[in-house]
Amino acid sequence: MKAKSGTRTKSAVSRSEDLQSVVGKTSFRQALLRWFDEYRRDLPWRQAEEAYAVWVSEIMLQQTQVATVIDYYERWMERFPSVYELADAEIDEVLELWSGLGYYRRARYLHSGAQRVVDEFDGRLPSTVSELKKLPGIGPYTAGAIASIAFGAVEPLVDGNVERVISRLFALSGDPKRGSTRGQIWARAEELVDPDRPGDFNQALMELGSLVCALRSPSCQSCPTRQWCLARKIGKAEAFPESAKRAKPLPMRARACVVYAEVGDQRRFLLRRRPAKGLLARLWEFPSCERAGKTWPTLLELKERLAEAPGVKVEGPIGRTMGTVEHVFSHRRLRLRVHQLELPPSAADEPMSDDRWRWVDEEALADVASAALLKKVRKLWAGS
Numbered sequence: 001m002k003a004k005s006g007t008r009t010k011s012a013v014s015r016s017e018d019l020q021s022v023v024g025k026t027s028f029r030q031a032l033l034r035w036f037d038e039y040r041r042d043l044p045w046r047q048a049e050e051a052y053a054v055w056v057s058e059i060m061l062q063q064t065q066v067a068t069v070i071d072y073y074e075r076w077m078e079r080f081p082s083v084y085e086l087a088d089a090e091i092d093e094v095l096e097l098w099s100g101l102g103y104y105r106r107a108r109y110l111h112s113g114a115q116r117v118v119d120e121f122d123g124r125l126p127s128t129v130s131e132l133k134k135l136p137g138i139g140p141y142t143a144g145a146i147a148s149i150a151f152g153a154v155e156p157l158v159d160g161n162v163e164r165v166i167s168r169l170f171a172l173s174g175d176p177k178r179g180s181t182r183g184q185i186w187a188r189a190e191e192l193v194d195p196d197r198p199g200d201f202n203q204a205l206m207e208l209g210s211l212v213c214a215l216r217s218p219s220c221q222s223c224p225t226r227q228w229c230l231a232r233k234i235g236k237a238e239a240f241p242e243s244a245k246r247a248k249p250l251p252m253r254a255r256a257c258v259v260y261a262e263v264g265d266q267r268r269f270l271l272r273r274r275p276a277k278g279l280l281a282r283l284w285e286f287p288s289c290e291r292a293g294k295t296w297p298t299l300l301e302l303k304e305r306l307a308e309a310p311g312v313k314v315e316g317p318i319g320r321t322m323g324t325v326e327h328v329f330s331h332r333r334l335r336l337r338v339h340q341l342e343l344p345p346s347a348a349d350e351p352m353s354d355d356r357w358r359w360v361d362e363e364a365l366a367d368v369a370s371a372a373l374l375k376k377v378r379k380l381w382a383g384s
Protein backbone atom coordinates (compact mmCIF):
# COMPACT_ATOMS: atom_id res chain seq x y z
CA MET A 1 0.00 0.00 0.00
CA LYS A 2 2.74 2.39 1.02
CA ALA A 3 4.65 1.90 -2.17
CA LYS A 4 1.51 2.50 -4.24
CA SER A 5 0.64 5.75 -2.55
CA GLY A 6 4.30 6.87 -2.83
CA THR A 7 4.16 6.23 -6.57
CA ARG A 8 0.97 8.24 -6.89
CA THR A 9 2.49 11.21 -5.04
CA LYS A 10 5.63 11.15 -7.16
CA SER A 11 3.69 11.05 -10.38
CA ALA A 12 1.39 13.87 -9.23
CA VAL A 13 4.44 16.03 -8.42
CA SER A 14 6.07 15.36 -11.76
CA ARG A 15 2.84 16.07 -13.65
CA SER A 16 2.46 19.40 -11.87
CA GLU A 17 5.99 20.30 -12.93
CA ASP A 18 5.38 19.25 -16.50
CA LEU A 19 4.17 22.11 -18.68
CA GLN A 20 2.83 19.66 -21.24
CA SER A 21 0.23 18.33 -18.78
CA VAL A 22 -3.04 20.03 -17.89
CA VAL A 23 -2.17 19.89 -14.19
CA GLY A 24 1.25 21.42 -14.85
CA LYS A 25 -0.16 24.27 -16.93
CA THR A 26 -2.80 25.05 -14.32
CA SER A 27 -0.27 25.16 -11.46
CA PHE A 28 2.07 27.28 -13.56
CA ARG A 29 -0.64 29.82 -14.36
CA GLN A 30 -1.70 30.03 -10.73
CA ALA A 31 1.85 30.58 -9.51
CA LEU A 32 2.56 33.24 -12.13
CA LEU A 33 -0.70 35.12 -11.56
CA ARG A 34 -0.25 35.03 -7.76
CA TRP A 35 3.16 36.60 -8.22
CA PHE A 36 1.79 39.19 -10.65
CA ASP A 37 -1.02 40.16 -8.30
CA GLU A 38 1.55 40.86 -5.63
CA TYR A 39 4.38 42.45 -7.59
CA ARG A 40 2.87 44.09 -10.67
CA ARG A 41 4.11 47.62 -11.26
CA ASP A 42 1.59 50.39 -11.01
CA LEU A 43 1.95 51.78 -14.54
CA PRO A 44 -0.36 54.49 -15.87
CA TRP A 45 -1.72 52.42 -18.77
CA ARG A 46 -2.71 49.66 -16.36
CA GLN A 47 -5.23 51.97 -14.75
CA ALA A 48 -7.28 52.15 -17.92
CA GLU A 49 -7.37 48.83 -19.67
CA GLU A 50 -9.37 50.22 -22.55
CA ALA A 51 -8.33 49.31 -26.05
CA TYR A 52 -7.06 52.75 -27.11
CA ALA A 53 -4.85 53.09 -23.99
CA VAL A 54 -3.45 49.58 -24.47
CA TRP A 55 -2.76 50.32 -28.13
CA VAL A 56 -0.92 53.59 -27.45
CA SER A 57 1.14 52.15 -24.58
CA GLU A 58 2.08 48.98 -26.44
CA ILE A 59 3.22 50.92 -29.49
CA MET A 60 5.26 53.30 -27.32
CA LEU A 61 6.80 50.40 -25.43
CA GLN A 62 8.16 48.82 -28.59
CA GLN A 63 11.89 49.59 -28.60
CA THR A 64 11.56 52.03 -25.65
CA GLN A 65 12.09 51.54 -21.92
CA VAL A 66 9.11 51.73 -19.53
CA ALA A 67 10.69 54.59 -17.53
CA THR A 68 10.99 56.72 -20.69
CA VAL A 69 7.51 55.89 -21.93
CA ILE A 70 5.62 56.99 -18.80
CA ASP A 71 5.97 60.76 -19.39
CA TYR A 72 5.29 60.47 -23.11
CA TYR A 73 2.22 58.34 -22.49
CA GLU A 74 0.77 60.77 -19.97
CA ARG A 75 1.35 63.79 -22.25
CA TRP A 76 -0.13 61.90 -25.18
CA MET A 77 -3.29 60.86 -23.32
CA GLU A 78 -3.78 64.38 -22.07
CA ARG A 79 -3.63 65.76 -25.61
CA PHE A 80 -5.29 62.82 -27.39
CA PRO A 81 -7.56 61.16 -24.83
CA SER A 82 -9.36 59.09 -27.48
CA VAL A 83 -9.03 58.01 -31.11
CA TYR A 84 -11.16 61.00 -32.14
CA GLU A 85 -8.70 63.66 -30.98
CA LEU A 86 -5.82 61.70 -32.47
CA ALA A 87 -7.58 61.19 -35.80
CA ASP A 88 -8.38 64.93 -35.99
CA ALA A 89 -4.85 66.11 -35.21
CA GLU A 90 -2.32 67.29 -37.78
CA ILE A 91 0.54 64.86 -38.30
CA ASP A 92 3.05 67.59 -37.39
CA GLU A 93 1.55 67.92 -33.94
CA VAL A 94 1.56 64.14 -33.50
CA LEU A 95 5.24 64.00 -34.44
CA GLU A 96 6.02 66.88 -32.14
CA LEU A 97 4.49 65.04 -29.19
CA TRP A 98 6.46 61.95 -30.13
CA SER A 99 9.68 63.90 -30.50
CA GLY A 100 12.53 62.15 -28.70
CA LEU A 101 10.93 58.68 -28.56
CA GLY A 102 12.53 57.63 -31.85
CA TYR A 103 11.19 55.24 -34.49
CA TYR A 104 8.77 57.91 -35.71
CA ARG A 105 6.99 55.47 -37.98
CA ARG A 106 5.17 54.30 -34.86
CA ALA A 107 3.58 57.73 -34.39
CA ARG A 108 2.56 57.91 -38.05
CA TYR A 109 0.94 54.48 -37.78
CA LEU A 110 -0.97 55.44 -34.64
CA HIS A 111 -2.24 58.55 -36.40
CA SER A 112 -3.34 56.80 -39.60
CA GLY A 113 -4.67 53.87 -37.55
CA ALA A 114 -6.84 56.23 -35.48
CA GLN A 115 -8.26 57.70 -38.70
CA ARG A 116 -9.13 54.20 -39.93
CA VAL A 117 -10.76 53.30 -36.59
CA VAL A 118 -12.92 56.43 -36.76
CA ASP A 119 -13.81 55.98 -40.43
CA GLU A 120 -14.31 52.21 -40.56
CA PHE A 121 -15.10 51.08 -37.01
CA ASP A 122 -17.14 53.97 -35.69
CA GLY A 123 -14.37 54.98 -33.27
CA ARG A 124 -14.07 51.58 -31.55
CA LEU A 125 -11.05 49.38 -32.00
CA PRO A 126 -11.94 45.91 -33.28
CA SER A 127 -11.67 43.13 -30.70
CA THR A 128 -10.25 40.24 -32.73
CA VAL A 129 -6.62 39.62 -33.59
CA SER A 130 -7.38 39.21 -37.29
CA GLU A 131 -9.23 42.55 -37.54
CA LEU A 132 -6.68 44.37 -35.40
CA LYS A 133 -3.84 43.19 -37.64
CA LYS A 134 -5.43 45.00 -40.57
CA LEU A 135 -4.68 48.35 -38.91
CA PRO A 136 -1.37 50.04 -39.77
CA GLY A 137 1.53 49.17 -37.46
CA ILE A 138 -0.36 46.47 -35.56
CA GLY A 139 1.41 43.11 -35.79
CA PRO A 140 0.71 39.83 -33.98
CA TYR A 141 2.18 41.09 -30.70
CA THR A 142 0.17 44.32 -30.45
CA ALA A 143 -2.97 42.58 -31.69
CA GLY A 144 -2.56 39.92 -29.00
CA ALA A 145 -2.01 42.59 -26.35
CA ILE A 146 -5.11 44.62 -27.29
CA ALA A 147 -7.33 41.55 -27.75
CA SER A 148 -6.34 39.90 -24.47
CA ILE A 149 -5.87 42.92 -22.18
CA ALA A 150 -8.70 45.13 -23.40
CA PHE A 151 -11.21 42.53 -24.60
CA GLY A 152 -10.35 39.44 -22.51
CA ALA A 153 -9.79 37.29 -25.62
CA VAL A 154 -7.79 34.11 -24.97
CA GLU A 155 -4.94 35.10 -27.26
CA PRO A 156 -1.20 34.82 -26.73
CA LEU A 157 1.43 37.47 -27.29
CA VAL A 158 5.18 37.29 -27.70
CA ASP A 159 7.47 40.25 -27.16
CA GLY A 160 11.19 40.21 -26.30
CA ASN A 161 10.49 39.44 -22.64
CA VAL A 162 8.06 36.61 -23.35
CA GLU A 163 10.46 35.24 -25.94
CA ARG A 164 13.18 35.01 -23.32
CA VAL A 165 10.98 33.49 -20.59
CA ILE A 166 9.51 30.83 -22.87
CA SER A 167 12.87 29.96 -24.43
CA ARG A 168 14.17 29.31 -20.92
CA LEU A 169 11.11 27.51 -19.54
CA PHE A 170 11.30 25.01 -22.41
CA ALA A 171 15.07 25.28 -23.09
CA LEU A 172 14.33 26.02 -26.75
CA SER A 173 17.36 26.30 -28.97
CA GLY A 174 17.58 28.24 -32.25
CA ASP A 175 17.10 31.88 -33.20
CA PRO A 176 13.90 32.99 -31.42
CA LYS A 177 13.16 35.55 -34.12
CA ARG A 178 13.08 33.10 -36.98
CA GLY A 179 11.57 29.99 -38.49
CA SER A 180 10.61 27.03 -36.40
CA THR A 181 11.88 28.43 -33.08
CA ARG A 182 9.72 31.51 -33.47
CA GLY A 183 6.78 29.24 -34.33
CA GLN A 184 7.45 27.07 -31.26
CA ILE A 185 7.57 30.07 -28.95
CA TRP A 186 4.20 31.32 -30.23
CA ALA A 187 2.75 27.81 -29.93
CA ARG A 188 3.93 27.50 -26.30
CA ALA A 189 2.60 30.95 -25.48
CA GLU A 190 -0.76 29.91 -26.91
CA GLU A 191 -0.86 26.68 -24.89
CA LEU A 192 0.02 28.46 -21.67
CA VAL A 193 -2.27 31.50 -21.79
CA ASP A 194 -4.76 31.45 -18.93
CA PRO A 195 -8.34 30.95 -20.18
CA ASP A 196 -9.85 32.98 -17.34
CA ARG A 197 -7.40 35.89 -17.09
CA PRO A 198 -5.64 36.04 -20.48
CA GLY A 199 -4.77 39.74 -20.30
CA ASP A 200 -3.28 39.51 -16.81
CA PHE A 201 -1.46 36.32 -17.74
CA ASN A 202 0.17 37.93 -20.77
CA GLN A 203 1.17 40.98 -18.76
CA ALA A 204 2.51 38.70 -16.02
CA LEU A 205 4.77 36.86 -18.48
CA MET A 206 6.11 40.19 -19.76
CA GLU A 207 6.54 41.49 -16.23
CA LEU A 208 8.41 38.34 -15.24
CA GLY A 209 10.79 38.81 -18.14
CA SER A 210 11.30 42.43 -17.27
CA LEU A 211 11.72 42.16 -13.48
CA VAL A 212 13.00 38.63 -12.78
CA CYS A 213 14.07 36.72 -15.86
CA ALA A 214 16.55 39.34 -17.02
CA LEU A 215 18.81 38.84 -20.01
CA ARG A 216 21.89 38.75 -17.78
CA SER A 217 21.88 37.16 -14.32
CA PRO A 218 18.21 36.17 -14.07
CA SER A 219 16.97 35.95 -10.47
CA CYS A 220 16.11 32.26 -10.58
CA GLN A 221 16.10 31.92 -6.79
CA SER A 222 13.16 34.30 -6.45
CA CYS A 223 11.40 33.27 -9.66
CA PRO A 224 7.80 32.13 -9.14
CA THR A 225 8.07 29.72 -12.09
CA ARG A 226 11.45 28.18 -11.31
CA GLN A 227 10.04 24.70 -10.69
CA TRP A 228 8.88 24.51 -14.33
CA CYS A 229 12.02 25.96 -15.86
CA LEU A 230 14.12 23.52 -17.88
CA ALA A 231 16.95 25.99 -18.50
CA ARG A 232 17.36 26.48 -14.75
CA LYS A 233 17.22 22.72 -14.17
CA ILE A 234 20.13 22.13 -16.53
CA GLY A 235 21.99 25.12 -15.05
CA LYS A 236 22.04 27.09 -18.29
CA ALA A 237 19.49 29.86 -17.88
CA GLU A 238 21.63 32.47 -19.64
CA ALA A 239 22.28 30.20 -22.61
CA PHE A 240 18.67 30.75 -23.75
CA PRO A 241 17.50 32.24 -25.99
CA GLU A 242 20.31 31.95 -28.51
CA SER A 243 21.48 35.39 -29.48
CA ALA A 244 20.15 36.32 -32.87
CA LYS A 245 22.62 37.24 -35.57
CA ARG A 246 21.74 40.77 -36.50
CA ALA A 247 22.59 42.37 -39.81
CA LYS A 248 25.18 45.11 -39.33
CA PRO A 249 23.79 48.60 -40.00
CA LEU A 250 25.02 49.93 -43.34
CA PRO A 251 27.29 52.98 -43.44
CA MET A 252 25.99 56.37 -44.49
CA ARG A 253 27.69 59.77 -44.74
CA ALA A 254 26.03 63.18 -44.56
CA ARG A 255 26.79 66.87 -44.23
CA ALA A 256 24.57 69.34 -42.42
CA CYS A 257 24.82 73.08 -42.00
CA VAL A 258 23.72 75.10 -38.99
CA VAL A 259 22.60 78.24 -40.80
CA TYR A 260 21.82 81.17 -38.52
CA ALA A 261 21.24 84.90 -38.53
CA GLU A 262 21.23 87.49 -35.76
CA VAL A 263 17.91 89.33 -35.91
CA GLY A 264 17.73 92.08 -33.27
CA ASP A 265 18.72 90.41 -30.04
CA GLN A 266 17.63 86.99 -31.28
CA ARG A 267 19.51 84.31 -33.09
CA ARG A 268 17.42 82.45 -35.64
CA PHE A 269 18.12 79.07 -37.25
CA LEU A 270 17.15 77.71 -40.62
CA LEU A 271 15.40 74.33 -40.56
CA ARG A 272 14.32 72.04 -43.34
CA ARG A 273 11.54 69.48 -43.23
CA ARG A 274 12.69 66.13 -44.54
CA PRO A 275 10.72 64.45 -47.34
CA ALA A 276 7.50 62.56 -46.56
CA LYS A 277 9.14 59.20 -47.25
CA GLY A 278 12.38 57.63 -46.10
CA LEU A 279 14.68 58.18 -43.15
CA LEU A 280 13.25 60.54 -40.48
CA ALA A 281 10.33 61.33 -42.76
CA ARG A 282 8.76 64.78 -42.24
CA LEU A 283 10.98 65.64 -39.29
CA TRP A 284 12.75 68.98 -39.06
CA GLU A 285 16.52 69.08 -39.38
CA PHE A 286 19.42 71.41 -39.94
CA PRO A 287 19.59 71.32 -43.74
CA SER A 288 21.58 68.32 -44.86
CA CYS A 289 22.43 66.02 -47.73
CA GLU A 290 23.43 62.40 -47.46
CA ARG A 291 24.85 59.44 -49.31
CA ALA A 292 24.63 55.71 -48.68
CA GLY A 293 28.09 54.19 -48.27
CA LYS A 294 31.33 55.72 -47.06
CA THR A 295 31.73 58.60 -49.48
CA TRP A 296 30.98 62.05 -48.13
CA PRO A 297 28.57 64.29 -50.05
CA THR A 298 30.44 67.29 -51.43
CA LEU A 299 30.24 70.84 -50.11
CA LEU A 300 28.69 71.79 -53.44
CA GLU A 301 25.81 69.39 -52.77
CA LEU A 302 25.29 70.99 -49.39
CA LYS A 303 25.31 74.44 -50.98
CA GLU A 304 22.72 73.31 -53.51
CA ARG A 305 20.56 72.03 -50.66
CA LEU A 306 20.70 75.43 -48.95
CA ALA A 307 19.87 77.17 -52.20
CA GLU A 308 16.49 75.36 -52.19
CA ALA A 309 15.39 77.51 -49.23
CA PRO A 310 13.36 80.53 -50.43
CA GLY A 311 15.26 83.78 -50.00
CA VAL A 312 18.49 82.12 -48.94
CA LYS A 313 21.53 82.98 -50.98
CA VAL A 314 24.87 81.47 -50.15
CA GLU A 315 27.65 83.44 -51.70
CA GLY A 316 31.17 82.25 -51.07
CA PRO A 317 32.19 79.06 -49.31
CA ILE A 318 30.25 77.19 -46.62
CA GLY A 319 31.53 78.02 -43.14
CA ARG A 320 33.90 76.04 -41.00
CA THR A 321 33.32 72.47 -39.85
CA MET A 322 32.22 72.20 -36.22
CA GLY A 323 32.79 68.47 -35.95
CA THR A 324 31.23 65.12 -36.73
CA VAL A 325 28.41 63.35 -34.94
CA GLU A 326 27.52 59.68 -35.16
CA HIS A 327 24.11 58.14 -34.95
CA VAL A 328 22.93 54.57 -35.36
CA PHE A 329 19.50 53.91 -36.80
CA SER A 330 18.12 50.37 -36.85
CA HIS A 331 19.63 49.75 -40.29
CA ARG A 332 22.06 52.63 -40.85
CA ARG A 333 25.18 53.87 -39.12
CA LEU A 334 25.43 57.56 -39.95
CA ARG A 335 28.40 59.89 -39.69
CA LEU A 336 27.33 63.50 -40.07
CA ARG A 337 29.82 66.28 -40.65
CA VAL A 338 28.43 69.57 -39.34
CA HIS A 339 29.23 73.00 -40.77
CA GLN A 340 28.04 76.43 -39.78
CA LEU A 341 27.15 79.52 -41.73
CA GLU A 342 26.02 82.96 -40.66
CA LEU A 343 23.70 84.87 -42.97
CA PRO A 344 22.76 88.56 -42.78
CA PRO A 345 19.67 89.41 -40.65
CA SER A 346 17.63 90.19 -43.76
CA ALA A 347 17.76 86.49 -44.75
CA ALA A 348 15.74 85.48 -41.67
CA ASP A 349 13.41 88.46 -41.69
CA GLU A 350 10.91 87.34 -44.29
CA PRO A 351 8.29 84.66 -43.56
CA MET A 352 8.94 81.48 -45.56
CA SER A 353 6.69 80.85 -48.53
CA ASP A 354 7.54 77.13 -48.59
CA ASP A 355 6.35 74.88 -45.75
CA ARG A 356 9.43 72.71 -46.10
CA TRP A 357 11.55 75.48 -44.66
CA ARG A 358 11.35 77.67 -41.60
CA TRP A 359 13.33 79.99 -39.38
CA VAL A 360 13.08 79.37 -35.65
CA ASP A 361 14.57 81.11 -32.65
CA GLU A 362 16.72 79.29 -30.12
CA GLU A 363 13.85 78.59 -27.73
CA ALA A 364 11.53 77.21 -30.40
CA LEU A 365 14.29 74.97 -31.68
CA ALA A 366 13.87 72.74 -28.63
CA ASP A 367 10.13 72.30 -29.27
CA VAL A 368 10.29 71.48 -32.94
CA ALA A 369 9.49 67.91 -33.90
CA SER A 370 12.98 66.61 -33.93
CA ALA A 371 14.97 63.45 -33.98
CA ALA A 372 17.72 62.59 -31.50
CA LEU A 373 20.11 63.41 -34.31
CA LEU A 374 19.05 67.08 -34.35
CA LYS A 375 19.66 67.20 -30.62
CA LYS A 376 23.18 65.87 -31.11
CA VAL A 377 23.88 68.61 -33.64
CA ARG A 378 22.49 71.24 -31.24
CA LYS A 379 24.82 69.92 -28.56
CA LEU A 380 27.77 70.20 -30.89
CA TRP A 381 26.71 73.75 -31.72
CA ALA A 382 26.35 74.65 -28.04
CA GLY A 383 29.88 73.39 -27.35
CA SER A 384 31.47 75.04 -30.39
Ligand code: SF4
Pocket residue numbers: 165168169212213214218219220221223224225226229231232237
Ligand atom coordinates in the same frame (compact mmCIF):
# COMPACT_ATOMS: atom_id res chain seq x y z
S1 SF4 B 1 13.90 30.11 -13.30
FE1 SF4 B 1 15.34 31.64 -13.98
S2 SF4 B 1 15.59 31.29 -16.16
FE2 SF4 B 1 13.78 30.19 -15.52
S3 SF4 B 1 12.07 31.58 -15.93
FE3 SF4 B 1 12.70 31.91 -13.81
S4 SF4 B 1 14.22 33.55 -13.85
FE4 SF4 B 1 13.96 32.80 -15.94
